[in-house]
Amino acid sequence: MPxxxxxxxxxxxxxxxxxxxYLPELTHAVEVLTAEGIEYDLASPKGGKIPGYGEDADDVTxxxxxxxxxxxxxxxxxxxxxxxxxxxxxIFYPGGYGLLFDLSDNATAHKLVTTAYESQKPIxxxxxxxxxxAKIKLSxxxxxxxxxxxxxxxxxxxxxxxxxxxxxxYLLEEKMMEGGAVYRKKAAxxxxxxxxxxLITGQNPQSAHGVGKALxxxxxx
Numbered sequence: 001m002p003x004x005x006x007x008x009x010x011x012x013x014x015x016x017x018x019x020x021x022y023l024p025e026l027t028h029a030v031e032v033l034t035a036e037g038i039e040y041d042l043a044s045p046k047g048g049k050i051p052g053y054g055e056d057a058d059d060v061t062x063x064x065x066x067x068x069x070x071x072x073x074x075x076x077x078x079x080x081x082x083x084x085x086x087x088x089x090x091i092f093y094p095g096g097y098g099l100l101f102d103l104s105d106n107a108t109a110h111k112l113v114t115t116a117y118e119s120q121k122p123i124x125x126x127x128x129x130x131x132x133x134a135k136i137k138l139s140x141x142x143x144x145x146x147x148x149x150x151x152x153x154x155x156x157x158x159x160x161x162x163x164x165x166x167x168x169x170y171l172l173e174e175k176m177m178e179g180g181a182v183y184r185k186k187a188a189x190x191x192x193x194x195x196x197x198x199l200i201t202g203q204n205p206q207s208a209h210g211v212g213k214a215l216x217x218x219x220x221x
Contacts, residue, residue, distance in 0.1 A: 009098030012051030020051030032212030047079030095127025
């Protein structure tokens with residue numbers, strides 16, 4: 001049975017307000033993976049309880065958060081330093097602003113992703129999740145993971161709508177293009193899932209279900 005490593009953030013605030021992982025981007029993907037019989041583990045840079053927001057966003061999220069087993073996973077994520085990447089068949093990053101601060105430059109996460117990708121394992125991310133991929137280089141230490149790849153992620157227009165431009169360390173779409181990616185986007189809040197080889201990216205929260213479906217389909221091949 002395939003198993004996915006889901007990497008989440010320990011950073012819990014943005015401009016003085018609670019933040020972390022945007023939970024619907026986790027729950028909608030997990031719902032799809034579970035329905036397809038795909039297992040998963042949650043991990044984070046420090047391990048343990050992860051901060052999140054969007055608890056009341058929709059029924060899928062409310063239902064999963066009410067599940068004691070899922071709730072326990074959020075309280076006890078694996079520390080990235082203790083993760084054996086060979087135990088997993090894919091890596092997935094849900095979004096939320098937290099990872100802009102503790103996963104964008106995380107060397108342990110970068111190595112896990114590089115090793116998985118070069119072992120022909122899928123790498124998926126949604127919304128701000130692709131920020132965790134933007135700076136990763138392959139084992140030649142020169143080529144960016146996303147170079148010449150079609151990708152998407154949270155757009156400038158969506159940041160403007162959220163009023164977050166002055167609170168974030170960089171604009172995701174610009175950072176991805178700096179890494180040589182072919183960045184694609186739709187109008188704000190429209191679903192967009194982009195698959196290029198082993199890379200699966202989604203533009204926004206509306207794309208989380210679709211990213212989960214694309215990842216499940218790739219793992220089922």
